[in-house]
Amino acid sequence: MTSNTAQQDAAVADRSILANSAYADGRHLTARQSIYQWQQPQYDLPGIVLGELAGTSGIVLDVGCGNGKFVSRLHKDRPDLRVVGMDISAGILAGVEKPVLVADAQALPFADDSADAVLALHMLYHVGNIEATIKELARVLQDGGVLIASTNSDHDKRELDQLWARAAGDVLGIPEGPARVSLSSRFSLEKAASCLGVVFTDVQVRELPGVIEVTDPAPIVAHLASYEAWAEQCGVPFRETVNRAAEIAAATIESRGSFKITCLGGILSCRP
Numbered sequence: 001m002t003s004n005t006a007q008q009d010a011a012v013a014d015r016s017i018l019a020n021s022a023y024a025d026g027r028h029l030t031a032r033q034s035i036y037q038w039q040q041p042q043y044d045l046p047g048i049v050l051g052e053l054a055g056t057s058g059i060v061l062d063v064g065c066g067n068g069k070f071v072s073r074l075h076k077d078r079p080d081l082r083v084v085g086m087d088i089s090a091g092i093l094a095g096v097e098k099p100v101l102v103a104d105a106q107a108l109p110f111a112d113d114s115a116d117a118v119l120a121l122h123m124l125y126h127v128g129n130i131e132a133t134i135k136e137l138a139r140v141l142q143d144g145g146v147l148i149a150s151t152n153s154d155h156d157k158r159e160l161d162q163l164w165a166r167a168a169g170d171v172l173g174i175p176e177g178p179a180r181v182s183l184s185s186r187f188s189l190e191k192a193a194s195c196l197g198v199v200f201t202d203v204q205v206r207e208l209p210g211v212i213e214v215t216d217p218a219p220i221v222a223h224l225a226s227y228e229a230w231a232e233q234c235g236v237p238f239r240e241t242v243n244r245a246a247e248i249a250a251a252t253i254e255s256r257g258s259f260k261i262t263c264l265g266g267i268l269s270c271r272p
């Protein structure tokens with residue numbers, strides 16, 4: 001488990017870093033998501049969201065839709081819904097199926113009670129004021145609507161946290177280097193239900209545990225490197241640390257046959 005400094009937390013929610021670097025395009029997000037192809041069990045996240053929307057008709061807002069993984073599946077499998085993808089990054093929206101809007105989750109350009117469902121998937125940890133944003137999502141949602149949020153546990157991918165701290169220590173010449181920046185800790189699975197429960201009466205949590213096992217360091221390197229936008233907040237030379245982590249991961253695979261990473265994510269369905 002990693003815990004961010006105040007400076008790291010501020011950088012995780014820094015709009016300029018998010019829109020102009022981390023999510024300026026889909027490159028880093030796709031690299032981060034791609035490691036899940038080696039996870040068991042496999043979860044069809046867009047399929048789970050589709051299941052939650054089985055009783056929904058009308059307008060679905062995907063807030064912080066990123067590279068449009070959920071938007072495209074909704075368009076394909078539920079052409080009856082009016083799906084709108086929104087993100088603070090114009091760049092990442094370029095490849096997302098229209099209609100899309102550059103918009104901030106903290107001030108949505110929609111009237112009260114105008115959406116039948118709102119998605120906030122792996123994004124609430126990036127907003128400046130999480131509680132105010134949850135209220136804003138609830139404002140645009142109709143009384144009978146559903147908000148679907150998702151995030152990761154504080155313990156998610158702890159072996160990558162350990163790998164990073166060891167590699168950073170080697171680079172700095174100390175036993176253990178600074179902890180890896182955590183993206184989800186501001187709104188982790190451990191905090192999410194109570195944050196959402198301030199505004200929503202019914203919050204259902206579905207945990208999604210799994211194990212990623214790789215026999216090649218490349219997916220680990222791609223995942224660690226996808227945090228490049230926060231390199232300045234790492235307290236250690238970023239590229240050197242990624243390279244050292246690659247060496248350690250390769251040695252682990254050589255001696256144990258694979259590198260295993262424990263995962264825990266979760267999806268929360270919230271009704272007013």
Ligand SMILES: C[S@@+](CC[C@H](N)C(=O)[O-])C[C@H]1O[C@@H](n2cnc3c(N)ncnc32)[C@H](O)[C@@H]1O
Pocket residue numbers: 018019023029063064065066067068069070086087088089092103104105106120121122123126127128
């Ligand atoms: C980790 S990605 C998740 C993308 C997508 N929802 C998914 O689960 O695959 C977070 C996305 O939220 C966007 N984002 C961050 N802060 C935002 C805000 N205040 N308003 C709207 N989008 C935001 C980022 O630009 C990024 O595309």
